[in-house]
Amino acid sequence: MGLKMAEGYHGMGNKSHDYASNSTQVLGAAALVTSGVIVLFLAGLSAVALVLLAPVLVLLSPILIPVGALIFGTVVGLLSAVCFGRALGFCVRWFYNYVNGRRPSGSDQVEYARMRVIDTASHAKDKAKLRHAAPGA
Known part of the structure; x- marks a missing residue:
C-alpha cells in the first residue's frame, strides 16, 4: 500500500517515541x-x-x-x-x-417607583377633592 498512515510515520522499528523510557x-x-x-x-x-x-x-x-x-x-x-x-x-x-x-x-428603579408613588398620591388627592366638592355625586 504505498500510502503512509500519518505524516510522522517512521516505520515499524522506531518505537522510542511511542512508549515512555x-x-x-x-x-x-x-x-x-x-x-x-x-x-x-x-x-x-x-x-x-x-x-x-x-x-x-x-x-x-x-x-x-x-x-x-x-x-x-x-x-x-x-x-x-x-x-x-x-x-x-x-x-x-x-x-x-x-x-x-x-x-x-438600581437607582433608576428607585426613581421609577418614587414617581409612581407620587403619581398615585396626586391621583388619589384629585379624586378626594372631586368627592369633597360634589357631595351628592
Missing part, C-alpha cells in the same frame, strides 16, 4: 509504591487511633457534645453578625451615594 517507568512505579505505602500507613494509623480513642470519646461525650454545640453556635452567630454588618454597610453606602446624586446601581 525505562527510567520514567521506574520513577512512576516508585512514586506509585511510595504513595500506596503512605496511604496504607495512614489508613492503618487512623483505624488504630479510632479503636484506641473510641472509649475516651464515649466517656467524654457528655462534655464534648454541649461544648461542640456551643462552639458551633458561637461561630454561626459571629459569622451571621459579620454578614449582616457588611450588608448594612453596603446599604448605608448605597443610600449615601443615592442621596448625593452619584447614581448607584
Whole structure:
C-alpha cells in the first residue's frame, strides 16, 4: 500500500517515541509504591487511633457534645453578625451615594417607583377633592 498512515510515520522499528523510557517507568512505579505505602500507613494509623480513642470519646461525650454545640453556635452567630454588618454597610453606602446624586446601581428603579408613588398620591388627592366638592355625586 504505498500510502503512509500519518505524516510522522517512521516505520515499524522506531518505537522510542511511542512508549515512555525505562527510567520514567521506574520513577512512576516508585512514586506509585511510595504513595500506596503512605496511604496504607495512614489508613492503618487512623483505624488504630479510632479503636484506641473510641472509649475516651464515649466517656467524654457528655462534655464534648454541649461544648461542640456551643462552639458551633458561637461561630454561626459571629459569622451571621459579620454578614449582616457588611450588608448594612453596603446599604448605608448605597443610600449615601443615592442621596448625593452619584447614581448607584438600581437607582433608576428607585426613581421609577418614587414617581409612581407620587403619581398615585396626586391621583388619589384629585379624586378626594372631586368627592369633597360634589357631595351628592
